[in-house]
Amino acid sequence: MKNRTLILSALLAGAFGTVHAAEDxxxxxxxxxxxxxxxxxxxxxSRLVQDETQKLCSKYRNNPPAxxxxxxxxxxxxxxxxxxxxxxxxxxxxxxKLAKGGFGMRIGAIEPDPTAKQKGGNxxxxxxxxxxxxxxxxxxxxxxxxxxxxxxxxxxxxxVTYTYDKLYxxxxxxxxxxxxxxxxxxxxxxxxxxxxxxxxVSPESPLNQK
Amino acid sequence: xxxxxxxxGMAALALALAAPVAMGEVSVEEYRAMxxxxxxxxxxxxxxxxxxxxxxxxxxxxxxxxxxxxxxxxGKLKGAYAQLPRYFKDxxxxxxxxxxxxxxxxxxxxFDEAEIKKKTFADQRYNExxxxxxxxxxxxxxxxxxxxxxxxxxxxxxxEARKVGEAYFWNRHGPMDFSCATCHAEDGKRVRLQNLVNxxxxxxxxxxxxxxxxxxxxxxxxxxxxxxxxxxxxxxRTPDIEFGSPATTALxxxxxxxxxxxxxDLPGMKx
Numbered sequence: 001m002k003n004r005t006l007i008l009s010a011l012l013a014g015a016f017g018t019v020h021a022a023e024d025x026x027x028x029x030x031x032x033x034x035x036x037x038x039x040x041x042x043x044x045x046s047r048l049v050q051d052e053t054q055k056l057c058s059k060y061r062n063n064p065p066a067x068x069x070x071x072x073x074x075x076x077x078x079x080x081x082x083x084x085x086x087x088x089x090x091x092x093x094x095x096x097k098l099a100k101g102g103f104g105m106r107i108g109a110i111e112p113d114p115t116a117k118q119k120g121g122n123x124x125x126x127x128x129x130x131x132x133x134x135x136x137x138x139x140x141x142x143x144x145x146x147x148x149x150x151x152x153x154x155x156x157x158x159x160v161t162y163t164y165d166k167l168y169x170x171x172x173x174x175x176x177x178x179x180x181x182x183x184x185x186x187x188x189x190x191x192x193x194x195x196x197x198x199x200x201v202s203p204e205s206p207l208n209q210k
Numbered sequence: 211x212x213x214x215x216x217x218x219g220m221a222a223l224a225l226a227l228a229a230p231v232a233m234g235e236v237s238v239e240e241y242r243a244m245x246x247x248x249x250x251x252x253x254x255x256x257x258x259x260x261x262x263x264x265x266x267x268x269x270x271x272x273x274x275x276x277x278x279x280x281x282x283x284x285g286k287l288k289g290a291y292a293q294l295p296r297y298f299k300d301x302x303x304x305x306x307x308x309x310x311x312x313x314x315x316x317x318x319x320x321f322d323e324a325e326i327k328k329k330t331f332a333d334q335r336y337n338e339x340x341x342x343x344x345x346x347x348x349x350x351x352x353x354x355x356x357x358x359x360x361x362x363x364x365x366x367x368x369x370e371a372r373k374v375g376e377a378y379f380w381n382r383h384g385p386m387d388f389s390c391a392t393c394h395a396e397d398g399k400r401v402r403l404q405n406l407v408n409x410x411x412x413x414x415x416x417x418x419x420x421x422x423x424x425x426x427x428x429x430x431x432x433x434x435x436x437x438x439x440x441x442x443x444x445x446x447r448t449p450d451i452e453f454g455s456p457a458t459t460a461l462x463x464x465x466x467x468x469x470x471x472x473x474x475d476l477p478g479m480k481x
Contacts, residue, residue: 029374037449047447048384048448107447109450110333111444125386127402128401129401137403140399140401142392185387187385
């Protein structure tokens with residue numbers, strides 16, 4: 001995908017007015033979106049409004065110029081919030097539940113997630129994209145395998161902070177990452193992010209057992 | 211349609227229909243193996259129902275859909291789906307099979323568009339049978355079975371739909387920061403155990419587009435591309451995308467052009 005986007009940008013740059021072409025297309029996409037969703041019961045139109053980061057990643061098809069990528073990382077880093085007491089290693093058992101969950105935040109009039117059934121918060125959807133617990137075979141591969149994460153990296157403060165930050169806002173370090181900005185976008189609370197951090201890092205976690 | 215379900219097929223079919231709940235993540239290959247006999251695809255029943263519906267006089271104008279023009283002229287169904295989406299002069303926009311069916315039910319039969327749009331998809335949670343528009347689309351699409359995917363790209367609006375459709379494919383929005391490209395722009399990717407089509411891989415996207423409409427085993431009904439567009443948006447946590455909207459039509463234009471040259475093998479059968 002990277003290669004293709006590179007070739008594409010090169011082709012566009014070779015032609016006239018890269019930026020104009022991209023801006024023009026972005027405006028057309030915005031119009032398309034505005035004419036294809038309708039407000040009403042169960043809908044939340046605010047979800048269609050892009051923030052600066054989503055706009056940039058869309059326009060450059062996840063491959064922004066280095067200067068923009070740096071500014072993006074800085075901006076996203078500034079959003080990171082820590083739980084009260086700054087304890088970034090939470091309860092790995094709760095973290096395990098959250099990591100396995102895929103429920104929550106689906107909306108609309110057709111098949112919204114029933115909020116009444118949703119006691120422990122939104123699922124983190126980690127298994128959609130990552131392998132984690134070696135016993136769980138139904139694991140996706142959009143992101144890298146996290147099996148043995150803590151066993152391989154240890155549990156130093158640096159690793160714990162890196163992990164917490166990655167979960168809270170993946171784009172603080174990787175511009176236009178495919179990983180959702182879990183904390184920043186309100187999918188998970190700071191405490192829940194700390195719980196999943198413990199699930200990844202803690203030596204007791206099943207993820208770190210052979 | 212002249213196909214009949216064989217006895218062997220019916221037995222396999224009963225198995226398959228009982229399976230979805232119990233079997234969870236069974237691969238399409240396994241379902242296919244169970245249903246080795248293509249005649250047993252329950253999608254054929256939906257096509258038959260669609261044919262009856264298509265030829266029945268209905269609606270305030272008490273007319274059938276037999277004069278509907280899918281681009282090759284009124285009533286010319288053979289090969290029409292293989293050349294969709296396309297620009298239509300009467301509506302002055304690019305339409306796919308389903309938005310065109312909607313146009314015809316309104317203009318020929320006098321149905322109310324807003325009323326039909328209230329319920330376009332069967333709800334699999336309640337074991338509903340297919341909606342009228344789902345059955346109709348399955349029938350009309352089947353008239354292009356075995357033909358090459360060959361959407362026209364002459365009219366400026368057709369070029370525009372494809373181009374803006376691709377740009378929208380990369381558009382990230384919603385609380386998950388997803389775009390279609392997050393899941394469908396690389397080879398060999400999976401969400402959990404579900405294989406994801408790479409729309410930039412010619413073979414991959416041809417295999418996908420040539421098998422829609424499809425019978426979805428996990429839903430127990432036939433599904434069309436408008437439903438798949440809604441389903442993926444739902445997973446992206448956006449509001450409901452509108453049936454036959456400019457965005458779904460632009461996406462379907464882009465996807466169909468990516469699959470150009472593939473051969474329709476209908477009805478499909480998928481998880």
